[in-house]
Amino acid sequence: MNVTATTITTSTTTIALQDIWNTTSDVVSRYLFIILNYIELIPGGSILVRYIKSSHKNDPIRTLFEIALFIFAIRYFTTAKYERSKKDHIKLKNSEIDELIDDWMPEPLVLDISPKEQWQLNSIPIVKGPIDTKVNLVGEEGDFLNFASSNFLNFGINPIVKNECKKIIHSNGVGACGPPNFYGNQDIHIKLENDLAKFFEVGGAVLYGQDFCTAGSVLPSFLKRGDFVIADASSNVAIQKALQLSRCEIYWFNHNDLDHLEEILIDLQKNIFKFEKPISRKFIVTEGIFANKGDSPYLPRLIELKKKFKFRLFLDESLSLGVLGKSGKGLAEHYNIKRSEIDVTISSMANSFSSSGAFCIGDKVMTYHQRIGSMAYCFSASLPAYVARATSVALRLLTDSQDSQGESSIVKKLQSNNYQLFNLFNKDRKLSKYLKIISNEISPILHFEINSDLRKLLNFPISYTGKGSEIEYKNKKGISDKFVESFNYENLIFQKIINLSKKQGILITRSIFTIEQEALPLIPNLKIHSNVDFTKDEIEKVYKIVSKVILDVFENLTVESLSLLTEEVI
Amino acid sequence: MSLVIPQIDLSGLSIEDKKQNEFGALTSNEYRYKTISRQGKPLPDPIEDEPPYHVLFITYLNYLILIIVGHIKDFTGILFNPKNYQDLLEQNGLAPWYNKFESFYIRRMKQKIDDCFARPTCGVPGRLITCIDRDAHDYNSYFSYPGTTSTCLNLSSYNYLGFAQSEGACTQAALEILDYYGVGSGGPRNVIGTTDLHLKTEKTIAKFIGKDDSILFSMGYATNASLFSSLLDKKSLVISDELNHASIRTGVRLSGSTVKTFPHNNMIALEKILREQISQGQPRSHRPWKKIIVAVEGLYSMEGTMANLPALIELRRKYKFNLFVDEAHSIGAIGPSGRGVCDYFGIDPSNVDLLMGTLTKSFGAAGGYIAGSQQIINRLKLNINSQNYAESIPAPVLAQIISSLNIISGDLNPGEGSERLERIAFNSRYLRLGLQRLGFIVYGVDDSPVIPLLLFAPAKMPAFSRMLYQRKIAVVVVGYPATPLTSSRVRLCVSASLTKEDIDYLLRHLSEVGDKLFLKFSSGIAGGSLDGSPPRWNIEDVLKETPKDCKESKYFIATANN
């Protein structure tokens, strides 16, 4: 059409152009149809032919243009990579290459543990025997009250669970010796999946071999390029890695700040989602009880937002199942929300359920898709059958402990222990001079961080990770030595508290993370884990001893004394 | 008829029968073979037999028909019967979980043969495996379960040394430890998940492999998935075999380093990449790479091929890169003393920087490990993600690992370990040579316990799997996308728990099925033939001659001149 518009200008050229136009039109059409006849002979060619015919529409320029585009596209895809790398390529003679190879000296694969880090290796507790509320440690006398384990319901040493598991080893051996899709799927695993679906009233469940890799396998099986995720800015590393693998668009909302979440949602709705066709997959990603903070999001509002903006909700309930809700069904039950409202729930089986591995629950279509599309499910062996049975029995024990109101006596006991632990420390005014409790009262893990004023006095940065941090700089620059002095000190303070508590028979812990892997803001925490099997007295005892140790340590702490910590802790 | 998979009670079996089903007793000392170390010599390049053209043509035609029919069905189905296609359509403003295009292969091809995948089983996946019968309905869209089972000869589990057992020293150890330590894991290793048993297992593994120390993880996949980010950053380069396992690819991607792949086992291509990359350095800046890791697998589980370790360490010496070998399938299963590819090739493990392996396979346990120098292991103990965030291996699993390792090395039940090793070596060679002589195309190394038998046309996968299932043999069929489009295959995983008679039974049935499905089309160039003509032995001759012949490498043409 453009052509005809330009032909109006002069009459002589018009005629000439008209001629050329007609002949090309003729030639193109004739050859085109000959080619098309051949194409039609290929199976499936008729679809192609129909497409070409409809696009041709007796407009040779358009056809030529499309052919040119087609050729260009092919050229682009076949040559682009080559040319790009070629431009960057320096031509070298063979002798020069040999010399460069001779000169090349790679860095060692890892750096030696420096004297300043050695304490970290030395302070890993080594348990002799079972991991119970009381443990023995290698190289230490006596037993210790174990306030460090996440086996909140202590099912791992329960005689009923043990007996059932022994039966399974008697009938199935230990390993499953194959991935689920290749004969590794035993009736025991299937029973657990059914038990989980029934317990949580959802369509299906899928088992995974390790808790940490579960998010990283579930999320990427649904989120592809062009999809959207809005995640809490204090999410755990497993989720961060999952999003890194997902190749989708990622937005972060301030920790538990659902107003901020809504703002982002409104913004995206206005600028992107309104124009989408077809619509993309969209997820809000958050945790039931945050591994890094011990607090929870306000679930009713999350559900409302996800419905309003047509998002799906992904919830990591690793630390809240068996802990929250009257029968231990997690954050959803805590807020009286049906599990089916949460599109994807994942949880570790190594915490409340005291076995190993993890699961993902949700509707049938979602779980079915994982059996084909989820990497850690398809490419890894099934869990040992007895491990699956351990969780099945734990679910049965939880169900059996319910009274007529559906309230579980086990979970109730744990919750009351959690409250007691929280309240004892929370009431203590003297402690709050140095430490702040950041976890909720419903959390089974008590998280302390050093007061921000005090941290400032000690010259600790606002965050060790995330934007503007030293570690981010090191990662960006590819500096191999990831040691951060102040981070080391802050951890040492907590380790000193841990060691002094241990001297008095109490085992507590701190946040242990791989700082260079964390991309979101984080500072170290001191942590005390609750357990259903602690008596009131034992909780009282941990409070008395630990609070005293905390005061002792902080009262004598100055910027100058930080450098002495390394020696004290070893 | 129930739609729920039944729970099967196998307790009716006598102990003797149970033991025999899990691990067949050796019928004659003739049926053992001690693998010979290659003493540093590389393997010759494997010869891959090509199928005749008509087979390739039929294979492509197969796909073409499937694709066309699939698209027509999708198109008309969504138009006229959207109710059945709800999962693919937007609902209440939500995008479908997976889109029509991505899932096309799964819906239109895999689902048609879903009855051959994920067969539910019960009991021990030992010499025999008990599959729970099921009836497919509505083109495999759902199954029902009559409550019966089929006990099949097991060629599908990664039970190389036959440690999948519920009787014997390992089981006893696991039970005792369970009684004392409890069932599960206490938490991440660096928090409260480390017990004395973990350290003992790590030392035992390190000693077995011949490295300073090792580190354990609760899952093999996750071992690879978290390893590389602890070692590498974006100034590092990974050169990876194109057929490396998904876990390695995931791990490398998470590390943020640059990745180059080389064609499977092609050492010339690898060297070319090394020369190019070391001399050119990082893209744009041309600064030298900080670190280069070459990542390979010891034994490739879809191909039956092995890493060319002698060539690799030669390159490593010359180019100073770090070598990573994933021994998931080779540890325990390969080498005169079961110590993996280093053992097989007679190479000192100090030539490999990172030896990774899984405990799910030869040891009948679960989890993965990395063995290396003390310096590497110490660093990993502090900074690998799995160590800080993932649950540790439960104690009973450790008991299984320690006891199976001790059996292999002869410290426990002397003689049992070498019997297992010699039986898997014999079984692998016997089955492989038998198949070659019958005329099948098989891939891989003579001593590989993984034997891929090529089917090519995808339609033969379900036919093969179903026919063998009727004959009480459980096999794994794999096709695209796990293999190249045209080379769908059966993967036979040999186990030490099989007896020679089991393999006779297997060969007979494979021979019959092979005739029915026209699978015997090898040309003889890749073995099984003495004079270069296509081998088409009859089954009786194969069974008579092969147990003897398989102990001599001259009958495996591919490596005969070595």
Ligand SMILES: Cc1ncc(COP(=O)(O)O)c(C=O)c1O
């Ligand atoms: C080469 C390789 N690496 C790692 C794995 C994963 O091991 P696991 O099943 O113990 O998770 C496998 C399993 O199939 C494998 O083949």
